[in-house]
Amino acid sequence: MVHGGDASETQTYINGIRVAQPYTATPNEVPVRGRFSPMLFKGVNFSTGGYSAEFGNALSSILALSTENTIEQPKTEVSLSSVGLGLGHTLQWGKNSLTFNSSYTNLKPYSKIITPDIKWTKPYENASGELIYRHQFRKGFLNIYGAYNFENMGLYQSDINYEEPIPLKKKSNNSYANITYSQDLGNRWAFNSGVGIGNLTDKLHYSDIYLPNDEKSLHVKGTLRKTWKNSIKSIWGIEYFDNNYKEEYHRQELAYSYGYHSKMTSLFTETTFGLLPNLIGKIGLRGLPPIYKTRTRSSQGRPWATL
Numbered sequence: 001m002v003h004g005g006d007a008s009e010t011q012t013y014i015n016g017i018r019v020a021q022p023y024t025a026t027p028n029e030v031p032v033r034g035r036f037s038p039m040l041f042k043g044v045n046f047s048t049g050g051y052s053a054e055f056g057n058a059l060s061s062i063l064a065l066s067t068e069n070t071i072e073q074p075k076t077e078v079s080l081s082s083v084g085l086g087l088g089h090t091l092q093w094g095k096n097s098l099t100f101n102s103s104y105t106n107l108k109p110y111s112k113i114i115t116p117d118i119k120w121t122k123p124y125e126n127a128s129g130e131l132i133y134r135h136q137f138r139k140g141f142l143n144i145y146g147a148y149n150f151e152n153m154g155l156y157q158s159d160i161n162y163e164e165p166i167p168l169k170k171k172s173n174n175s176y177a178n179i180t181y182s183q184d185l186g187n188r189w190a191f192n193s194g195v196g197i198g199n200l201t202d203k204l205h206y207s208d209i210y211l212p213n214d215e216k217s218l219h220v221k222g223t224l225r226k227t228w229k230n231s232i233k234s235i236w237g238i239e240y241f242d243n244n245y246k247e248e249y250h251r252q253e254l255a256y257s258y259g260y261h262s263k264m265t266s267l268f269t270e271t272t273f274g275l276l277p278n279l280i281g282k283i284g285l286r287g288l289p290p291i292y293k294t295r296t297r298s299s300q301g302r303p304w305a306t307l
Contacts, residue, residue: 009060012036014145015067016054017178017196020217020243022063024126025151025172025202034063035149035174037088037101037130041065053270053284054223054237069141069182071134072097079103083110084126095136102129121167122154139184146177162207169205174198178219188227195220213247231274240265258298265289 012022012034024033045064055062077088084105091098107116108123126149133144151172156165178196185191196219204211223237246259270284 009058010063011055011057011059012063012065013055014041014065014178014196015143015180015194016064016192016223017180017194017221018217018219018241019176019196020198020219021174021176021200021215024149025153025170035128036065036147037086037103040067040088040099040101040130040132042068052235052282053268053286054235056266056268056286057264067132067143067145068134069143071095071136072099077101082113083107097132097134099132099134100130103127119156119165120154121156122152122169124151124153126151139186141182143180144177145180147175149174157206166207167205168207171203173201175200190225191223192225193222208251210250211247213245215246216244218242232271233273234269234271236269238265238267256298258296260296262295 012019014036019036022034022036024035026033045066047062047064051059051062055064072090072092074092075090077086079086084103086101086103088099088101103126105126106123107120107125111120111123128147128149130147131145133142135142149172151170151174154167154169157168159166176196176198178194180192180194183191196217198215198217200215202211202213204213219239219241221237221239223235226234228234241262241264243262244259245261246257248257249255266286266288268284268286270282272280272282275281
């Protein structure tokens, strides 16, 4: 639970690269779930404040996920629950490894045993897959991560504007991929870079209203890190965000579209130093150079507006 803000202010990062659409689809008043398997990551760092200057944009909290920077050993994992099943496997050859994880969730059998508060017309269904490729260079490491998620559901949703619950149907296709590379430059210098792309397509039917939308995101990032001593470390970085959102509204004879396109570049630096054996301090600075644009649009004759 995060105090204040909404989902857009609680961002998820994988290997330092932002995931613009990290959650599964859900009806109102039902908690959302993260769509990434925790078994694929070496650690989970959830911060509700006081996080690094590396993460900005007035966030309430961040969830930082990191995959192993080592070649995985061959293994197979199988999971079975009352709502679905999952399968994972890792291949390893030389300085390469390939890991995939898949899962399928269907609430139909579960809802027949446990009577839910939700009146389903199509119980929630989810099929997802994740893949990680790793390659070890002499002084560098390449990590390629990809994930896909399909969701389908239908239910009756209460609405204050209607006397009776309203039928709702929703289908979502959510894909994400990032490529990160780290390089040891010697003399305690290190370089990290990464690119992340995401695409979310929703098709929502709400009573007699049809609301399809599409969101595309891009995040490019590069950092330099220096360890001066074991107790003093510095980081310098630059990153670029590009978000493009489009939505349509259809109801009987009425139809129009709207959306926004946001571009932002950020610079940041931070130094971490040890004060006591169990106490550290951080001094950081983050800023926006004059490359910051948000444009909104509508099909009702209003032109792009740049903020």
